[in-house]
Amino acid sequence: MLIENRDFLRLKNRPLLEQLNTMEDETDTTIVEDSKQGVPTLKVEVEGKYKYIHSKYNPEQEVSRVIEQFEVEGDAEHIIVFGAGLGYHIPLLANKFPQLTFTIYEPNMEIAKQFLTNFSLKKYGAVQQFIHDKAQLFNELPNLATKYSNVVRIFSLPSYRQIYQLELDEVYETLKKILKGKVASISVNANFQQRWIINAVTNFTKVISTPNVxxxxxxxxxxxxxxxxxxxxxxxxxxxxxxxxxxxxxxxxxxxxxxxxxxxxxxxxxxxxxxxxxxxxxxxxxxxxxxxxxxxxxxxxxxxxxxxxxxxxxxxxxxxxxxxxxxxxxxxxxxxxxxxxxxxxxxxxxxxxxxxxxxxxxxxxxxxxxxxxxxxxxxxxxxPYNNQVTENQKxxxxxxxxxxxxxxxxxxxxxxxxxxxxxxxxxxxxxxxxxxxxxxxxxxxxxxxxxxxxxHLTEKVVNNDWNKAVKSYNHELIDQRLSSLVKYKEEVITKIEEVESLIQTLNKDEQKNNNKLRRLDKNIKKITGNLYFTTIISPMMRVQIDNISNELKRLDYQENGIEKIDRIIMIYSKLIATMKVTEATAAAYFNQTTNEVLTHD
CATH class of the missing domain: 3.90.1480 (sialyltransferase cstii, chain A)
Known part of the structure; x- marks a missing residue:
């Protein structure tokens, strides 16, 4: 195995590295041989017969044709490469889709070893993970869906589609369900994130004046x-x-x-x-x-x-x-x-x-x-609702x-x-x-x-007074915490204004550097750690925060430079603008409830 691949697995997938270290060197179920063009090709034993992973005539030409025909939608962010083979397709995918990152999954351990012995992952920084274990892949799928905003695609060579059809179908179906669930969850959050908190704040006077069941x-x-x-x-x-x-x-x-x-x-x-x-x-x-x-x-x-x-x-x-x-x-x-x-x-x-x-x-x-x-x-x-099931419903x-x-x-x-x-x-x-x-x-x-x-229901069990109760919330504690939220609210407003001013200064600064960026990051963290922010503002903009967080994570893999700094400043600018609007929306409801609770007491 190449030294750089050992380093890669030591950081990204240590269990696989340990498995590969204990494997025997020789095998007759996976064979590398010269193709008619003189470049290596690979064949694997399947049910007593050998099947070629790459063309036995011209592997490079074959994979070039496959990649030429493979397209992804403009919003795609990540590709799961099902099958590593000898890696002919990896450089072509990376060159065709330079904006994307990749996870490589190889279901055959012997092929995985051949790949890691001959192909350097270090040359392709877009490759984020190399996986062999199927359970690990399925555990990783939800993380990929979250990290890459539900725009994850799958690529496989024709040989893998033939040899590993059932497993590939399982990956497709699982990813489809995960993405569908993520989209539904994002939709629910997007639709309700502000209403949940607006209702909670508005209903609070009713909550503290009624029994908790x-x-x-x-x-x-x-x-x-x-x-x-x-x-x-x-x-x-x-x-x-x-x-x-x-x-x-x-x-x-x-x-x-x-x-x-x-x-x-x-x-x-x-x-x-x-x-x-x-x-x-x-x-x-x-x-x-x-x-x-x-x-x-x-x-x-x-x-x-x-x-x-x-x-x-x-x-x-x-x-x-x-x-x-x-x-x-x-x-x-x-x-x-x-x-x-x-x-x-x-x-x-x-x-x-x-x-x-x-x-x-x-x-x-x-x-x-x-x-x-x-x-x-x-x-x-x-x-009183529309009671009919329409024909076009799935x-x-x-x-x-x-x-x-x-x-x-x-x-x-x-x-x-x-x-x-x-x-x-x-x-x-x-x-x-x-x-x-x-x-x-x-x-x-x-x-x-x-x-x-x-x-079953053979005797009287209902007590007519079941709902009679003595309300037991600690109103002194509620007042203390509500008063502290008022102070945290003022702090968050001041800090948002400071960060907004800092971003404007940075945008005009021709000498941007990581030290100045760290100052911005430090101030952002003061906002996101504020109690009023975590209690009220953050839950009202959870979808936007997730999206911005994912944008910043994707920049981790980009080389440092002015372009990266400008991109981070732009992302933070968008975050602050959203915070400002959300705080203004929340303030009207919070101020009214605070006045009602504290004045009433």
């Missing part, structure tokens, strides 16, 4: 008891009479989630509580029917980042749960015995499941949790609780997968799926609700 209620009312989560799936239409019976006889606590409350009210079924968490402004429409009817007997359990419009003029009692997206309340309310957070998820049913499990319920029954389409319908009757086949095939979409499939993970993580709770013709959910037992009433 996991802190202030008497758990004796719930431990060992059954609870029902009612969702708005089409099968809910078949369960109204059963739910009326359960409610009338107090056989289980009934929690309505999302828009199911409208269908229940239509049938004069008033759950023990309704739950809501969606940060969007339009979430208020879900409870509009309840507000219009001025129903005071249905408590609302709200996530602390719920759309603040939802809470306005709510006629009934309010209770809350602090969600993981709420960095504001989490800082102000955390004491020695911290209140458990409810992890944000793709549906209110998932948050409510977490909540009920933490409250101590021993059994949870899912009603109307179809997670699929029934007779081309999404929702039960009485839900659907997936899944198994029903009865063993038949159902159709579902990406959103429902994500909810199903997340719910299954939650159920697996709460073995102390027995979960029954009563949803007729609903999706089969791993970890649950299917049981029709009528059978549940007959065999």
């Amino acid at each position: 996991l802190r202030d209620l008497d758990e004796k009312n719930f431990v060992g008891k059954p609870a029902i989560i009612v969702s708005a799936g089409p099968s809910l239409n078949e369960e109204f009479e059963n739910l009326k019976y359960i409610k009338k006889n107090k056989l289980a606590y009934i929690f309505s989630v999302g828009s199911a409350i409208n269908a229940l009210i239509e049938h004069e079924i008033y759950p023990d509580a309704t739950c809501s968490y969606d940060p969007k402004e339009r979430n208020q429409r879900v409870l509009q029917k309840l507000k219009d009817k001025k129903l005071t007997n249905i408590p609302l359990i709200f996530g602390s980042t719920v759309g603040h419009e939802t809470l306005y003029d709510y006629p009934g009692e309010l209770l809350h749960m602090v969600t993981s997206q709420d960095t504001f309340s989490n800082y102000l309310l955390t004491e020695k015995n911290a209140t458990p957070l409810i992890q944000d998820a793709s549906s209110i049913a998932l948050l409510t499941f977490q909540l009920l499990a933490k409250m101590g319920f021993s059994s949870i029954y899912l009603v109307g949790q179809n997670l699929s389409f029934q007779n081309n319908q999404r929702f039960a009757e009485g839900v 659907l997936h086949e899944i198994e029903s609780v009865e063993g038949d095939l159902l159709y579902t979409d990406d959103g429902y499939l994500t909810m199903k997968n997340q719910l299954e993970v939650l159920i697996k993580s709460t073995p102390q709770v027995t979960v029954y799926n009563t949803t007729k013709n609903g999706a089969k959910i791993a970890g649950t037992k299917f049981l029709p609700l009528a059978v549940v009433i007959q065999d």
Whole structure:
């Protein structure tokens, strides 16, 4: 092995270096021989027959033709090279795509050794990693997707596509799923990052004036008891009479989630509580029917980042749960015995499941949790949304609780997968799926609700006063922390102005150097370490911060010089501009809440 390749692996992949050091020198399953043109070619034994990795006539001409035909989109940033061979394709890829970086994956250990013995990775700084172990590659894929902003591509020689087809397909599918998930996550963050914090700050006065479900209620009312989560799936239409019976006889606590409350009210079924968490402004429409009817007997359990419009003029009692997206309340309310957070998820049913499990319920029954389409319908009757499934929606086949095939979409499939993970993580709770013709959910037992009433819910368990509580937040501590945030806010504004001025000076400076850049970097770190920034501003611009962080990481591989310094200054300038706008947006809500809390006290 070339000395420079040993150094490369010592830094980048020490386990592979150790494996290669213990390998035998000679092998007859991988053979290097001269091609007809006199340059080396490579063949490997596959199922008793030798197959050429490169042409046995003219390897250089063959690979040149392949690279000529290979194109990537303009936004591509990184290529995973599936198969190293003897490395003929690496210089051609690097020359054709000088702006890209590369990860080389070689599935055959003997080929890996041949490659590293004859090809110097040192000559190609764009090569960031050399991997042989498949598990290591799959562990690295999410990191690559994050680092290179989800624009990662795959290249393979025709021989590898033939010999390692199944493994290559697996890499493609895994990367596709990761990129799809990353894009979805970025989309969610981009859509909600500001609303989460704006809602958290605006809702804070409601949070500290209402009971925390996991802190202030008497758990004796719930431990060992059954609870029902009612969702708005089409099968809910078949369960109204059963739910009326359960409610009338107090056989289980009934929690309505999302828009199911409208269908229940239509049938004069008033759950023990309704739950809501969606940060969007339009979430208020879900409870509009309840507000219009001025129903005071249905408590609302709200996530602390719920759309603040939802809470306005709510006629009934309010209770809350602090969600993981709420960095504001989490800082102000955390004491020695911290209140458990409810992890944000793709549906209110998932948050409510977490909540009920933490409250101590021993059994949870899912009603109307179809997670699929029934007779081309999404929702039960009485839900004021577009209920039709359109023909152009991409659907997936899944198994029903009865063993038949159902159709579902990406959103429902994500909810199903997340719910299954939650159920697996709460073995102390027995979960029954009563949803007729609903999706089969791993970890649950299917049981029709009528059978549940007959065999399980046989006695009165609901305490009418379950929601009565004494609020226990430490208001003195809240005031202290809120006052300190006010001071940190002023510091951050001053520091942003200083850095903005420093960037303007640097842009005019013809003698830029790394010392001056370090001064800028030091001042940026003072901002990003500020408590007001980490609590409020940073969560509101998480997508932009991730993008800027990735841009800076990619510059690590660029040689030092004026061009690199100018690029870093431009990136920091963009960061400061975003900080300034975000701080101005946050300030109005923060100032109002601060005045209300501190003045009221």
